[in-house]
Amino acid sequence: MKYNLSKMMGLDIYLSSLNKEEYEAVSSKIAYRGNLIMPLMSWDIHSEGYFKGLEDSDRTQDIIKVKSYAQTYSWQENIEAIFDKEVFEAIVITDLNQKIVWVNRGFSKMTGYSKNEVLNKKPSLLQGAKTSKVIKQKIKSNLKGSLPFREVITNYRKNGESYDCEVKIFPLYSKNTKTHFIALERQVG
Numbered sequence: 001m002k003y004n005l006s007k008m009m010g011l012d013i014y015l016s017s018l019n020k021e022e023y024e025a026v027s028s029k030i031a032y033r034g035n036l037i038m039p040l041m042s043w044d045i046h047s048e049g050y051f052k053g054l055e056d057s058d059r060t061q062d063i064i065k066v067k068s069y070a071q072t073y074s075w076q077e078n079i080e081a082i083f084d085k086e087v088f089e090a091i092v093i094t095d096l097n098q099k100i101v102w103v104n105r106g107f108s109k110m111t112g113y114s115k116n117e118v119l120n121k122k123p124s125l126l127q128g129a130k131t132s133k134v135i136k137q138k139i140k141s142n143l144k145g146s147l148p149f150r151e152v153i154t155n156y157r158k159n160g161e162s163y164d165c166e167v168k169i170f171p172l173y174s175k176n177t178k179t180h181f182i183a184l185e186r187q188v189g
Helices: 011-016 020-027 040-073 079-083 105-111 133-144
Strands: 090-095 100-103 149-156 162-174 177-188
Touching (some): 040 090, 040 177, 079 177, 133 162
Antiparallel strands (some): 090 177, 162 177
């Protein structure tokens, strides 16, 4: 039996559902026309690059937004240096009272909360029964200091599901006075 790719819509999906033995048995029976050399399974390669490009674009847009806040508040920190080599999903900017000023889309994806639901609220809204009181106290104590720090805390999504979250918090200064915090967060474990 020969398969005509011009008439087989979704052949790539069919082929990708086969195990190795099934694919080897059927692949020799596929007829290709024109310049097409491989089945459309190469879409996986294309889509991986495409989605990586979208992630990079989101990261770039996030950094641009944070830089606009840096300009507005005259932060002294090198924003590029904060993001350099850091892996994160979510960004949270809070004022000194830990009220949320801004979150990125990654925060909404990770937690299920929209920006509007968390603005002017404290990140503690993500905490619950499994959140360690010791870790909460460490974070509170470190926020009083002047150095960046890292902790892993158990947080809760809007739907009630718990997850472990690595939080890297950087104090932000204007005219040598601490004005805000930026947290880079990602789910771990």
